[in-house]
Amino acid sequence: MLFYTVMKPLVQVALRIFFRRMEVRHRERLNLPGPLLFAGNHPNTLMDPLLTAIACRQPVAFLAKSTFFINPVVRAIMQSGNSIPIYRAQDAGAGGPATPEQRAAQNEATFGRCYDYLGRGGTIMIFPEGTSVSERRLRPLKTGAARIALGAEARHGFKLGLRVVPIATNYFDPARFRSDVLLNVAPPIVVADYAAAYAQDPDEAADQLTDAIRVALERRLVVSKDAADDAFVQQIERTFGDHLNPDDDPTTLYDNFQLSRTLLQALAWAEQTFPERLTLARAQLNTYLADLHRHHLTDQALDDQQRGSVAGLLNLVLGVPVWLYGVLNNYLPYILPSLIAKRATKEVEFVAPIMLVVGMLTFPLAYTLQIAAVHHFTQDWRWTLLYALSLPLSGFYALSYWNTLAARLRRLRAARLFRRAPAEGQELLRQRAALVAQLEEAREAYLAR
Numbered sequence: 001m002l003f004y005t006v007m008k009p010l011v012q013v014a015l016r017i018f019f020r021r022m023e024v025r026h027r028e029r030l031n032l033p034g035p036l037l038f039a040g041n042h043p044n045t046l047m048d049p050l051l052t053a054i055a056c057r058q059p060v061a062f063l064a065k066s067t068f069f070i071n072p073v074v075r076a077i078m079q080s081g082n083s084i085p086i087y088r089a090q091d092a093g094a095g096g097p098a099t100p101e102q103r104a105a106q107n108e109a110t111f112g113r114c115y116d117y118l119g120r121g122g123t124i125m126i127f128p129e130g131t132s133v134s135e136r137r138l139r140p141l142k143t144g145a146a147r148i149a150l151g152a153e154a155r156h157g158f159k160l161g162l163r164v165v166p167i168a169t170n171y172f173d174p175a176r177f178r179s180d181v182l183l184n185v186a187p188p189i190v191v192a193d194y195a196a197a198y199a200q201d202p203d204e205a206a207d208q209l210t211d212a213i214r215v216a217l218e219r220r221l222v223v224s225k226d227a228a229d230d231a232f233v234q235q236i237e238r239t240f241g242d243h244l245n246p247d248d249d250p251t252t253l254y255d256n257f258q259l260s261r262t263l264l265q266a267l268a269w270a271e272q273t274f275p276e277r278l279t280l281a282r283a284q285l286n287t288y289l290a291d292l293h294r295h296h297l298t299d300q301a302l303d304d305q306q307r308g309s310v311a312g313l314l315n316l317v318l319g320v321p322v323w324l325y326g327v328l329n330n331y332l333p334y335i336l337p338s339l340i341a342k343r344a345t346k347e348v349e350f351v352a353p354i355m356l357v358v359g360m361l362t363f364p365l366a367y368t369l370q371i372a373a374v375h376h377f378t379q380d381w382r383w384t385l386l387y388a389l390s391l392p393l394s395g396f397y398a399l400s401y402w403n404t405l406a407a408r409l410r411r412l413r414a415a416r417l418f419r420r421a422p423a424e425g426q427e428l429l430r431q432r433a434a435l436v437a438q439l440e441e442a443r444e445a446y447l448a449r
Helices: 002-018 027-031 047-055 072-080 100-119 144-155 191-200 202-218 227-244 254-273 275-294 299-304 310-318 320-344 348-378 381-420 422-447
Strands: 019-025 036-040 061-065 083-086 123-126 163-171 179-185
Touching: 002 019, 002 047, 002 348, 019 027, 027 047, 027 163, 027 179, 036 047, 036 144, 036 202, 047 061, 047 163, 047 179, 047 348, 061 100, 083 100, 100 123, 100 144, 123 144, 144 163, 144 191, 144 202, 163 202, 179 254, 191 202, 227 254, 227 275, 227 299, 227 422, 254 275, 254 422, 275 422, 299 381, 299 422, 310 320, 310 381, 320 348, 320 381, 348 381, 381 422
Parallel strands: 019 179, 036 123, 036 163, 061 083, 061 123
Antiparallel strands: 163 179
């Protein structure tokens, strides 16, 4: 239980730094009286269980693939986090049981541990997809979660009171630092409701419960048909999101989630209704984005080219020393996690967890060395304390300053384009107006279908 006594507070801080916004919809469902079985989608490896763990008051045991338990160091970490190994067929020969019989015996022992844990009123999390892939899709669910839930209830004559809580995790940019994540928690599924079906056919009851979990997750996830559709919709979101969602509520991520779902549903409808127009719109969007890229602009910069004030410019000028101080003191621990993650893996779903873990090492280590050096040279605890407090504050300021500066530079480039080549600037505006008009027309047709 080391994770919950020592590591959980550290992970909470690390995740709140890594993500710009973390929102849990219906958080109360995560803190219901046990026993509970959490069943979630699995797009971002280590991030998925960590996000759930810090959102719950009670300790959560996690089912994790057995290959994590091969290395003794990793095994110690996993066990301290209350993890239970599950033995998958695809892991045979990778340190797991070599034969189906051995694997079945190991999994029976795992199921037994789960029954005992749930029988004591505990909470377990499992990812029924069985693998982690960074896609806005829900892969076919395996029946393991349902079998564990039904087996635990059957052991107690279906009077245990176990509930399955589906947790849909929606990342808005899973591999990017300071992105957003929404945990969309479904109503609990009462496992005892499947008692009659289990008495008739346990396998059929497991299929029914698995299907109920799948439906609950699909209703609360952004689910794309394929990578091409998802890329197209994300381009629309990032380019025209403000136009399509003018009444966006800044206090919640749920509006963004609804926009993504609506766009994907509308895209599927448009592919059936007017595929030729859709093909033309894809080509026009690609042309527009390519023209923006050629001029090093964004769609937002076209809107904001006239924005900006003398006060804003003055703040940027006066902020240079603080920005430089923040960069000098934070750049190395900030950039190392990204460099290491990119060298360590090409798989998107592993980038963010590696960055998080490495960042939890680089920042404390760098800050400790820097604070020790300042104290060595000043021999004054007041200066040392002031310097220590300045490190994270200046780091966040430097990041915010850079984003503000980048936006202003894009606005200046846009204004310069309209001064030096007004025809090209007007052509960009014409392309955008045509695309926005098509999107509005398609939205009205979709809503009136």
